[in-house]
Amino acid sequence: MAKEINKIEVMEDIYEENGRLARELNTRLSAQGIFAVNVLGSPGTGKTSALLQITKMLLPAVSYVIEGDIESNIDTFTLQKAGVDAFQINTYGGCHLDAPMMIKALEKFALPKPGYLFIENVGNLVCPAEFEIGEHLKLLICSTTEGSDKPYKYPLIFEKAAAVVLNKIDLMPHLDFDKKFFIDGLRGVNKSAPLFEVSSKTGEGFDALITWFKAKKG
Amino acid sequence: MAKEINKIEVMEDIYEENGRLARELNTRLSAQGIFAVNVLGSPGTGKTSALLQITKMLLPAVSYVIEGDIESNIDTFTLQKAGVDAFQINTYGGCHLDAPMMIKALEKFALPKPGYLFIENVGNLVCPAEFEIGEHLKLLICSTTEGSDKPYKYPLIFEKAAAVVLNKIDLMPHLDFDKKFFIDGLRGVNKSAPLFEVSSKTGEGFDALITWFKAKKG
Numbered sequence: 001m002a003k004e005i006n007k008i009e010v011m012e013d014i015y016e017e018n019g020r021l022a023r024e025l026n027t028r029l030s031a032q033g034i035f036a037v038n039v040l041g042s043p044g045t046g047k048t049s050a051l052l053q054i055t056k057m058l059l060p061a062v063s064y065v066i067e068g069d070i071e072s073n074i075d076t077f078t079l080q081k082a083g084v085d086a087f088q089i090n091t092y093g094g095c096h097l098d099a100p101m102m103i104k105a106l107e108k109f110a111l112p113k114p115g116y117l118f119i120e121n122v123g124n125l126v127c128p129a130e131f132e133i134g135e136h137l138k139l140l141i142c143s144t145t146e147g148s149d150k151p152y153k154y155p156l157i158f159e160k161a162a163a164v165v166l167n168k169i170d171l172m173p174h175l176d177f178d179k180k181f182f183i184d185g186l187r188g189v190n191k192s193a194p195l196f197e198v199s200s201k202t203g204e205g206f207d208a209l210i211t212w213f214k215a216k217k218g
Numbered sequence: 219m220a221k222e223i224n225k226i227e228v229m230e231d232i233y234e235e236n237g238r239l240a241r242e243l244n245t246r247l248s249a250q251g252i253f254a255v256n257v258l259g260s261p262g263t264g265k266t267s268a269l270l271q272i273t274k275m276l277l278p279a280v281s282y283v284i285e286g287d288i289e290s291n292i293d294t295f296t297l298q299k300a301g302v303d304a305f306q307i308n309t310y311g312g313c314h315l316d317a318p319m320m321i322k323a324l325e326k327f328a329l330p331k332p333g334y335l336f337i338e339n340v341g342n343l344v345c346p347a348e349f350e351i352g353e354h355l356k357l358l359i360c361s362t363t364e365g366s367d368k369p370y371k372y373p374l375i376f377e378k379a380a381a382v383v384l385n386k387i388d389l390m391p392h393l394d395f396d397k398k399f400f401i402d403g404l405r406g407v408n409k410s411a412p413l414f415e416v417s418s419k420t421g422e423g424f425d426a427l428i429t430w431f432k433a434k435k436g
Binding site: 145 | 261262288290311340341343361363364365367368370371373386389393
């Protein structure tokens with residue numbers, strides 16, 4: 001289809017402009033003492049449940065959360081009920097967050113203190129991997145229930161992750177999850193990202209992730 | 219960002235052209251006696267495992283499967299090993315299948331007999347909802363492990379589904395899945411799509427889905 005060429009050209013311009021805005025935002029956040037984490041993962045992988053554990057365990061450090069969803073504010077409400085400073089962005093059909101959305105959101109949402117900013121992207125293993133949103137690093141949350149073949153099928157998002165979390169390890173006894181196959185797939189595209197095995201339900205495994213976050217933020 | 223306007227214009231052209239090609243393909247498939255099903259769902263929701271059950275239970279009717287993945291041919295290999303006529307489309311970064319991809323694929327893949335054609339789209343609850351690919355209907359596969367809030371967060375794909383499958387019911391005892399909340403969300407956007415509760419692992423619940431497929435194909 002001839003239109004495809006126009007689409008590719010327009011998308012290249014958009015990636016370039018987005019990248020420029022993301023770098024500007026990142027510089028601004030750094031100057032404010034905000035360490036921004038782009039939290040990625042499939043729908044239902046447990047991103048919000050993990051953030052409930054992470055923000056609690058980082059205390060007394062300040063954490064803010066921005067929730068990116070196509071529609072609804074279910075997760076923001078869950079976090080706020082637990083005492084987390086959480087804000088909502090709705091993309092109304094958009095399959096990922098981008099830098100302009102983040103800049104607009106941060107004009108409205110106040111981050112008065114230095115600390116962590118977790119940005120939960122739209123649940124999607126494809127498009128969010130392609131857009132920088134001002135983050136210092138990308139955290140990819142996977143879960144045992146999604147199966148062990150994900151690094152082979154969605155390599156870009158695994159490649160770009162600074163760390164990978166394998167959530168829902170409490171369900172492992174009931175599944176046929178092949179951990180060796182998962183790790184081999186991850187290492188095929190990303191040699192260095194640490195892998196943290198956790199259960200957001202029981203809290204198991206989060207200590208190591210928290211230690212890693214603190215070292216990264218410095 | 220000013221570029222956003224160009225993107226929207228180009229996307230509208232692409233949707234229109236895609237829709238036209240999809241309708242042409244659908245007419246051609248109908249004439250061949252092929253009933254095409256666009257199989258949608260999150261990464262790891264169990265689309266391929268469900269198709270293993272469905273194609274087996276539809277026998278002696280002929281079923282073809284086209285697997286849409288960004289990369290890898292793991293699922294095609296699994297299906298072929300089980301004796302299913304399966305073909306692979308790789309999108310190499312693309313977040314969904316579209317009608318031009320399907321047309322190109324069907325120039326290569328022979329569907330010599332009338333029957334069912336299941337097209338497993340890229341695992342993604344967002345973008346595949348927006349592109350017709352020549353199908354007669356959309357089948358959305360969800361799973362208990364993804365949580366019960368998905369219809370609220372990804373309403374378009376639930377709205378467009380002709381039927382919804384809730385997979386992995388064998389894991390229900392180990393989860394906090396709120397079925398009433400899930401069904402309320404589904405009915406909020408889609409009053410008529412039947413809901414089939416199944417386990418691709420045990421085979422439970424597929425009888426009703428198979429009966430429904432046969433009636434739809436006619």
